[in-house]
Amino acid sequence: MDSCITATIASNESEQIAFLHANYGQRTEKRELKAFYDIADFLNVNEKLILDFTHLSIIGGSSLTDFSIEVPEADLESKGIPNSYVPFRNANILSAAVSWSEVIEADAIYIGAVEEDSSGYPDCRRSFYDAFEKIIDEGTKPQTIIKIETPLINMNKSEIVKLGFQFNSPIKLSWSCYRNEDIPCGNCDSCKLREKGFKSANFIDPIIK
Numbered sequence: 001m002d003s004c005i006t007a008t009i010a011s012n013e014s015e016q017i018a019f020l021h022a023n024y025g026q027r028t029e030k031r032e033l034k035a036f037y038d039i040a041d042f043l044n045v046n047e048k049l050i051l052d053f054t055h056l057s058i059i060g061g062s063s064l065t066d067f068s069i070e071v072p073e074a075d076l077e078s079k080g081i082p083n084s085y086v087p088f089r090n091a092n093i094l095s096a097a098v099s100w101s102e103v104i105e106a107d108a109i110y111i112g113a114v115e116e117d118s119s120g121y122p123d124c125r126r127s128f129y130d131a132f133e134k135i136i137d138e139g140t141k142p143q144t145i146i147k148i149e150t151p152l153i154n155m156n157k158s159e160i161v162k163l164g165f166q167f168n169s170p171i172k173l174s175w176s177c178y179r180n181e182d183i184p185c186g187n188c189d190s191c192k193l194r195e196k197g198f199k200s201a202n203f204i205d206p207i208i209k
Contacts, residue, residue, distance in 0.1 A: 001174040001194055002112030002152055004039050005160060008169035009151050010110040011043045018047035018104060022093045024086065025057025025065045031181035038173040047104070051096050053089075062086040064178060071178050074192035081120050082189055084178055090123035091132065094148070098136055101146050110149045116156055126153050157197025165203060172206035184208070 010017050021036040023029050033050070040048055057065035063072065063083045071084060090113070097109045113124040122128065129148045136146050152160050164171050176194045177184040184191050184207065198205045 001164070001171055001176050001197075002114055002160060004035070004112075004171060004174035005164040005167065005169045006110050006112035006151060007039060007043060007045075008164070008167045010108075010149070011045075012167060014108070016047075017043070017045055017110075018049065018100075018106065019045045020093075020097055020100065021048070021050045022053050022096075023050065024053035024089060024092075026086075027064060027067070027071070027179060028175065028177060028181050031175050031177075035173055035175045039170055042170040042173060049100060053092055053096075056086055056089060056092060059087065071188050073187050074189045076189065076192055076196065079120065081122065084189060085121050088123065090121075090128070094132055098140065098146060102140055102144055107145055108147045108149050110151070113150050113153055114155065114157075114160065115153050124153075126150060129153075156200075157193050158200035161197045161201040161203055174207070 007017070007019070019036065019040045021033060023033070026032065036048075036050075056062075060066045062085060063069040064086055069083055072082060075082070090111070094109065094111070100106075101109055111129075113129070115125050129150055133146075133148055136144070136148075140146065152163075155163070161171075163169075176190045178188040178190050179185040186192075186195070194205065
């Protein structure tokens with residue numbers, strides 16, 4: 001959902017956008033890919049790139065990519081990093097996004113990272129993206145200027161849901177569940193955070209029938 005709303009914001013702020021989908025061996029990759037295409041069609045995005053990051057599933061260490069590790073029940077009060085964290089995933093994806101941005105001459109990368117009301121992932125902090133922007137400056141051509149845009153970074157899920165409806169984002173096309181590809185489980189961290197956001201915002205989640 002966060003990526004969907006971020007994409008809608010990007011489409012409102014930019015003359016032209018391109019979509020990148022990362023297949024990193026996640027449990028719900030097929031359903032996420034469907035959401036990717038559906039949202040791209042809704043926003044009339046013609047330039048799309050699908051990349052294989054399955055080395056992350058080979059490396060393992062996450063319940064999202066290692067089927068021997070159970071996706072835990074939601075614990076939104078926990079201050080620890082859950083086992084759904086995919087080690088350094090966002091840095092891997094951002095590196096590819098920067099490479100593509102140089103080729104297509106994009107000046108910004110939008111990512112739906114959320115720091116305040118997330119699962120506590122270390123690569124969802126604004127300080128991480130500030131540091132990555134410095135890497136971009138040091139490691140690309142002198143004329144390359146690429147900013148990392150994180151429009152949702154300081155919002156909670158309730159604020160994100162409200163913003164999504166404000167921008168007429170196709171939330172009904174998005175997918176959040178970590179476990180299932182047909183019906184959301186309703187019990188993983190991602191499902192519970194989404195549920196919390198809709199309830200707090202007094203909106204009905206369009207994917208819940």
